[in-house]
Amino acid sequence: MVAERIKNLCQIQYLNYFYTLKGMGNLAKDEKKLVEEITSMSEDFAQWYTDIVKKAKLVDYSGVRGCMVIQPYGYAIWENIQKGLDLRFKATGHENVYMPMFIPESLLQREKDHVEGFAPEVAWVTHGGNEKLAERLCVRPTSETLFCDHYSNIIHSYRDLPKLYNQWCSVVRWEKTTRPFLRSAEFLWQEGHTAHATAEEAEAETLRMLDVYADFFENELAIPVIKGRKTDKEKFAGAKATYTIESLMHDGKALQSGTSHNFGDGFAKAFGIQYSDENNGLSYVHQTSWGVSTRSIGAIIMVHGDDAGLKLPPRIAPIQAVIIPVAQHKEGVLERANQLCDQLSKAFRVKLDDSDKSPGWKFSEYEMKGVPLRIEIGPKDIEKNQAVLVRRTTREKFFVSLDNIEEEVKNHLDSIQQEMYDAALKNREEKTSVATNYEEFTNIVSEKGGFVKAMWCGELECEEKIKADTSATSRCMPFDQTPVADTCVCCGKPAKKLVYWGKAY
RNA sequence: CGAGGCGUGGCGCAGUUUGGUAGCGCACCUGGUUUGGGACCAGGGGGCCGCAGGUUCGAAUCCUGUCGCCUCGACCA
Numbered sequence: 001m002v003a004e005r006i007k008n009l010c011q012i013q014y015l016n017y018f019y020t021l022k023g024m025g026n027l028a029k030d031e032k033k034l035v036e037e038i039t040s041m042s043e044d045f046a047q048w049y050t051d052i053v054k055k056a057k058l059v060d061y062s063g064v065r066g067c068m069v070i071q072p073y074g075y076a077i078w079e080n081i082q083k084g085l086d087l088r089f090k091a092t093g094h095e096n097v098y099m100p101m102f103i104p105e106s107l108l109q110r111e112k113d114h115v116e117g118f119a120p121e122v123a124w125v126t127h128g129g130n131e132k133l134a135e136r137l138c139v140r141p142t143s144e145t146l147f148c149d150h151y152s153n154i155i156h157s158y159r160d161l162p163k164l165y166n167q168w169c170s171v172v173r174w175e176k177t178t179r180p181f182l183r184s185a186e187f188l189w190q191e192g193h194t195a196h197a198t199a200e201e202a203e204a205e206t207l208r209m210l211d212v213y214a215d216f217f218e219n220e221l222a223i224p225v226i227k228g229r230k231t232d233k234e235k236f237a238g239a240k241a242t243y244t245i246e247s248l249m250h251d252g253k254a255l256q257s258g259t260s261h262n263f264g265d266g267f268a269k270a271f272g273i274q275y276s277d278e279n280n281g282l283s284y285v286h287q288t289s290w291g292v293s294t295r296s297i298g299a300i301i302m303v304h305g306d307d308a309g310l311k312l313p314p315r316i317a318p319i320q321a322v323i324i325p326v327a328q329h330k331e332g333v334l335e336r337a338n339q340l341c342d343q344l345s346k347a348f349r350v351k352l353d354d355s356d357k358s359p360g361w362k363f364s365e366y367e368m369k370g371v372p373l374r375i376e377i378g379p380k381d382i383e384k385n386q387a388v389l390v391r392r393t394t395r396e397k398f399f400v401s402l403d404n405i406e407e408e409v410k411n412h413l414d415s416i417q418q419e420m421y422d423a424a425l426k427n428r429e430e431k432t433s434v435a436t437n438y439e440e441f442t443n444i445v446s447e448k449g450g451f452v453k454a455m456w457c458g459e460l461e462c463e464e465k466i467k468a469d470t471s472a473t474s475r476c477m478p479f480d481q482t483p484v485a486d487t488c489v490c491c492g493k494p495a496k497k498l499v500y501w502g503k504a505y
Numbered sequence: 506c507g508a509g510g511c512g513u514g515g516c517g518c519a520g521u522u523u524g525g526u527a528g529c530g531c532a533c534c535u536g537g538u539u540u541g542g543g544a545c546c547a548g549g550g551g552g553c554c555g556c557a558g559g560u561u562c563g564a565a566u567c568c569u570g571u572c573g574c575c576u577c578g579a580c581c582a
Contacts, residue, residue, distance in 0.1 A: 046575065061573065176506050176580055256582060293582050326541050360542040378541060
């Protein structure tokens, strides 16, 4: 069928005397169109985000409040994120499991802080068919209670430890306001849940998984992150300590991109997860949990995107290179393009677009979809045994020989990945400030935005005052605690911690 | 969830104030001409006016509820 189509296209051949003239004459108009398609970032960041999500066909809105349809292109990104993370989980000894999506109310209420944290935003199932349930079931907002219940059944001896489980699933939280990927009523994620013999092991696991997340975000998603610990105010409901990776979006707002919690033995005591140790004594396990969600797709959009649309890091892009044949009706063009596609498909995720849209249309379309590398091939190229590579990041053109195109594509994809990370890091650094007094602090938050590094006395009152005055929150206490002053930026008392502050999604 | 704005073919909009049976541009389909940055000509198809009630002889238009989007706040991965 493909061969037949190519044959038909090749029968139609025309001479175009206005080739050059037409191309040049249309330039001004076309460039205007390019800008008009998507709302510009600087004009309206929120609208820009919505435009991209819709126009790149990542999601569609659904009939259910706060819930989104993840379309094939968006889901393909998620699948690549899953692959990258799952590989790392397996490499660190974790196994995948699946828990029920319903939690009996009595189970949810077993741990006090946990239920207080989540109860306001859970969805309840009250009926089965027409019959009212004896005990209502909540749709999981997170699965700690289910894992704990299960662990209490299967952990008896120190020989059963550690348990290193992970689950890929969706969870439901009845959020007040929702936005695709950033906050939806139902979202996809993975949640790791582990049980360990000692507090030290649990702490090591918590930090190890934070490192796994940081490595994944920086090396695969090309998003630089700040690793640190959450303040008590911001930590997970029921956790002893919450660690986080925080990233900075293009508009200067922070995004909590992944969290890793150390539960100590709090859940174990609430759920009775005990084991016999080497000395036949009875001990409680120490637990962790950690998660990354489809929110990471929102981070990719807002860290890398520009006014032309999405910009995907090569390592997770569903299409790494798109081949666009030029003058595809001409003898041999499609054959050569197909041949090139077959050749490159062995090493890369490649798409050949042989639809009858004009090349210019395709250029813009795949830029909008964030494809890192475009490969143009037309009659002139075939004559010279070359192809044109165009980088999504810079739009720079490279004429490369078809003889070593695989190597060229590989080199470009690698350097685009690096270039995107460097650009994101540069942006974050430009939007990171230091404040040593309160006036300076409030001015930076309201005018410049971004991360503000400032000292903190450790008191909840100051955290709350800062939030009330500026709407900025403590994002994390970074592992790098090099102080920037001696006194709390808010109250002036002696400082205990360096904190990254910022407005957050 | 509180305050404000918005919802009309796939997308962007006009029409709503003053009720009279829906229109424009782009997209789409067919044919032809084109093709190196969002092509052109001709013809054609497509609308429960977000959804559900109500008022009325008659509702895109007035009323009530609901769903969704945007902004600010509160809440949060």
